[in-house]
Amino acid sequence: MIHTIQRTACALAFGLSLVASSQVSAQLYTEDQRPSACHKKFDDTGPGRDVIYVPTRLQTVERMLDFAALKPGEVLVDLGSGDGRIVLAAARRGANARGIELDEGRFKIAQCWAEETGAGAKARFLQANIFEHDFTDAQIVTMYLLPGLNLKLRPQVLDMRPGTRVVSHAFTMGDWEADRTESVAGSNQTIYLWIVPAKVAGTWTVTPKGSAPMQVTMTQQYQKFEGSARMGERTGKVAKGTLRGDQISFTLVEDGGASREFSGRVNGDRIEGSNGWTATRAAASASR
Structure with missing residues (x-):
């Protein structure tokens, strides 16, 4: 029983x-x-x-x-x-x-x-x-x-x-x-x-509107996540990562101090950003 x-x-x-x-x-x-x-x-x-x-x-x-x-x-x-x-x-x-x-x-x-x-x-x-x-x-x-x-x-x-x-x-x-x-x-x-949050752990290719792609690796704990980023020779970190269902938001902070805000909607291995940015997850990196 x-x-x-x-x-x-x-x-x-x-x-x-x-x-x-x-x-x-x-x-x-x-x-x-x-x-x-x-x-x-x-x-x-x-x-x-x-x-x-x-x-x-x-x-x-x-x-x-x-x-x-x-x-x-x-x-x-x-x-x-x-x-x-x-x-x-x-x-x-x-x-x-x-x-x-x-x-x-x-x-x-x-x-x-x-x-x-x-x-x-x-x-x-x-x-x-x-x-x-x-x-x-x-x-x-x-x-x-x-x-x-x-x-x-x-x-x-x-x-x-x-x-x-x-x-x-x-x-x-x-x-x-x-x-x-x-x-x-x-x-x-x-x-x-x-x-229930979307699953975002893994390595993503993030393409800001009008900018070169960057590699972002995320680790997730329930509705919160963090990670690291590489933009050519520059590096940075993912901060303030939050999920509310399929809605995602985070701040990308470069090691030099510059920061950018990202928000969008997660759909499986793809993210559609609210201001034109997109992201695609490498299939082998997806974590359940």
């Missing part, structure tokens, strides 16, 4: 939220509501379960979706989806949402709740191991998992499409610094946002 922190439910609010706007829906949720009929039908509190079972405030669920800037039609996958509350909230906002849950009881609760709230057309639940399920189609990944599981998932997440947004409730990704962090108002809960 995967040791996850799962979402528990106090579910009457979802029936109300289906007819409320997303802007005010969080105000309709309370923390002392009785379990829904689905929770009573598929009791998931029995003995022998080896998961830590902690409720996520529904206000936090809504804030996680706000934090991810979820848009209608986007694909959201919730890893360790518990009773399905994040998936159902996302579906209610027009997303194509999918929940992956190993525990049979919570999986059944989520399916029942989707039918109960009428969100089934946009919400789908799978009883599966999160480490065996392919979620690379997601534009947004949400999770409330223990730190060790976050770290185990990190390589898979980093291999996702650049620009994928990842939101975690309460726990970090180790030394992968979050792009944004927020304390949820009125609570002691923290949510974290990462934007």
Whole structure:
């Protein structure tokens, strides 16, 4: 059994939220509501379960979706989806949402709740191991998992499409610094946002507009990178290298002190600069 922190439910609010706007829906949720009929039908509190079972405030669920800037039609996958509350909230906002849950009881609760709230057309639940399920189609990944599981998932997440947004409730990704962090108002809960960066490690031929090409070698640590450059007989370094999805920016500082700013968009082994510069990576140097 995967040791996850799962979402528990106090579910009457979802029936109300289906007819409320997303802007005010969080105000309709309370923390002392009785379990829904689905929770009573598929009791998931029995003995022998080896998961830590902690409720996520529904206000936090809504804030996680706000934090991810979820848009209608986007694909959201919730890893360790518990009773399905994040998936159902996302579906209610027009997303194509999918929940992956190993525990049979919570999986059944989520399916029942989707039918109960009428969100089934946009919400789908799978009883599966999160480490065996392919979620690379997601534009947004949400999770409330223990730190060790976050770290185990990190390589898979980093291999996702650049620009994928990842939101975690309460726990970090180790030394992968979050792009944004927020304390949820009125609570002691923290949510974290990462934007999967493009992979830029390797040796690039950078051609500034109207100038001779230069060789730039980059080393990358998550959304930050640095490197060295050679421009004929001159040398320099790459400084302030940052990535936000496929958006790249850095400063090239020559050893003599002159500097130039670069920004653009990474597309595999090519970069299209915002002011006409381009770069191509040597295939053999690309680093995963």
